[in-house]
Amino acid sequence: MSIKNPTRRQLIVAGGLAGGGLLLGYAFSGPSRHTLAERAVAGKGEQVLATWLKISPDNTVTIYVPHADMGQGVVTSLAMMAAEEMEADWSLVRAEVAPAEKAFANESFGLRYTEGVHIPPMFQGLTDAALLKVAQLMNVQITGGSSSVRWTGEHGMRPAGASAKDMLVRAAAARWNVAPGECVAKLSHVTHPSGKSATYAELANDAAELSPPSHPVLKSKADFTIIGKPIPRFDIPSKVNGTALYGIDARRPGQLYAAIKFVPVFGGDVVSYDEKQVLSRRGVRKVVRLPGVGVAVVADNYWRAKEAANALDIKIDAKGNDAVSMKTIYAQHDADLAKDKGSKDVEIGDADAALGQAAKRIETTYRVPYLAHACMEPMNCTVWIHGEQAEVWVGSQSPLTVRGRVADIAGLDFGNVKVHPYLLGGGFGRRVPVVKGFLDFPSEIDFATLIAKEVDAPVQLLYTREDDIQHDAYRIAVTSTFKAALDANGNPVAWANRYTSKDEPGEAAHIPYAVPNQSIRYVESPTAVPRGPWRSVAHSQHTFFTESFMDELAHEAGKDPFEYRRKLLKNEPRHLAVLELAAAKAGWGTPLEKGHARGIAIQQAFKTIVAEVVEVSVSPSGDLKVHRVTAAVDCGSTVNPDTAAQQVESGIIFGLTAALHGEITIEGGAVAQSNFTDYEMVRMADVPAIEVHFIDSGAELGGLGEPATPPVAAAVANAVFAATGKRIRELPLKNHDLTPLTAKMAQAAD
């Protein structure tokens, strides 16, 4: 086999498999929106994806997906994209999370990739610069930023499938001595009008000898037979009978379990402890000090390890951080915001001047607290260090980063660390491991490795739920101040916003509305509380702020909040269509039961525009119920409409939990909440009716895992205002007395 047409921007590699079959991979460097992913992989501006498909002698096609499936159905969606272009018979398509296939670990196979191929920069710092490693590492793509379908799928899976089809057709044409253009690929066969027909499997070996096309031709949407269909997910059957394996389910012979007694205060350390307190307990094998973190206890059963860790008295030094509380953090935000003008985010026109001349000026401040991810599967990582080798069993949004991190901490060569990717029991940004200089806080990956260095067996570190809530990498608390000016007709002529701590993505605080003078600026306000990406990242805070404040302006102007937005979106046709669809489907403006009200909000995130109309009721005593959420979504088009709708439902409920209940507070330098008992989740009884409507705009594909989360909080708060007259400027809603102002006035009059 040889490598054909390698270029810097695009790399297609193909080859025959021992035992027959065709293996084809496609790597590229693509758009660089998501700096999180960029930083993780070290190469500036580079996104390298490798997607692979294999044709086996029984004519099945196996598609290896380089992304973690943490519930979003991406393994199925990506396989659909490859199968579509390949003209595969879907009943013969299988999918696996790479690299479950032994062929990829086969050295002689992998070595064939090393001839004359440029190694993309992302791999250079992470590998020993042999493409063997690339072959072994193709499961490395970070899963985040709602990127799987729009990057890997659009730029990897579809071209890979199209390339395979092209090669199979040319192989058939050569065999039959006819022109490739006369042959048709369909349902995993190539046929010729003369009646000749061959299965993909029969052509695979010949195809493997051909050059992949440099510019594979993609199908047009009108010809799709797989994309756009609600195809059942591959992973569901294993998730209803207990056979699906998550990181926590990793089991190796002789495996031990570890629990940590954490130092509760961020930035504190362990001063002393007496390991004799627990070493004599049944099953306890080892006590390991983790500097700056706590003390780990290793035992032969997790419950024994946890009970022993609980029993261990540790003396800690808070290093002065025990004075940190929400009061000090918010005071710091306020001081930092008052200090100077901050850094530029958006400057259009002259907001200061417009504010000075305004007919009406509105000023206000919004805040949101820290949030934990609370993935259903508590954090865990299983590591076995034996000799110069390490093996890791973990569910991660970036197995490659895990590999590098374990190698660093264990002091091993990168090539001597093997990561076995397991399913993730929720991710939401929490299972993106440490990246130097960005998410630079220690995590369970680090701790598990440190513990494994001290133990001569595979060891599984598992957090309790309390550990998970109290030692997360939190969605940061943000304070955001606004000033706006309205002209005599109530139209906004100035929008001035200053907020603490810029985060990803950079445009989260931007507004789509036609406001002629805008000044959006930020100040950094760092704290010792570990920060991390949380589903939709900065959109989760800023959409609440900007869409609530826009609602305030509408009410100040005496206008209907939908009509007010509509007018300001006249230059944004996609936004306008989404807003109007949500309003129409929700029956905006039609009468509601007494005590009920609607709120609306819209946001573009990860290239997808979502508008949500929420219907709530607030009882005279202030009890809030969310009855209905109507969502309109323009993500370009959908690959699998059923999983797409699932992701929107999921994002709405995730955002609703945050809006209603979500609050992590810092008291005494530590997290005050500990479990689902005081970090409440939306449950069955709280779930509103949810309707999802997609607009097939044909625009560039947007993400779906995250964009439905941002608008919920603002839409609920705007509905609460409509129902009660109370403007909620700080989340969560549970902290507010929502007794309607009119009812209160009525009570006072009694």
Add this chain to the structure above:
Amino acid sequence: MTVSFKVNGVRQTLDVEMEMPLLWALRNEMGLTGTKFGCGVAACGACTVHIDGVATRSCVTPLSAVENREVVTIEGLAAEQGAKDALAPIQAAWVAHQVPQCGYCQSGMLMAVSALLKEKPKPTDAEIDEAITNVCRCGTYPRIRAAIHSLSNA
């Protein structure tokens, strides 16, 4: 101390602490990893199993409480339901409605819902809300409700 009880129809005798929660005996001593750890304080339902047919949160159930009783886990659900196929009707409904996302909470959901349906074959929405208090972080609740109703209308 030994404790003896049936798990998925098979008698098990364990020489472990009587206060060890059933969850950790299942997961660490018997290799039955389908039952999940979620909170450890009976607040999320991920660890739900059937004990003598009753949905029970195994993370707070000490082994002393299961002596001589019959425990069924997700691995034994299809057999307990008398399913002729690999999947019981409730599991097939979960597949038909494409309920799971990450799937981690679904073992507990299925055990909780199957116990509810045994007691109330046609639960109302209010009965579902009251009985199914399990947490799903992915928000599969609307599909769980739809799957339950499809079973009660079957």
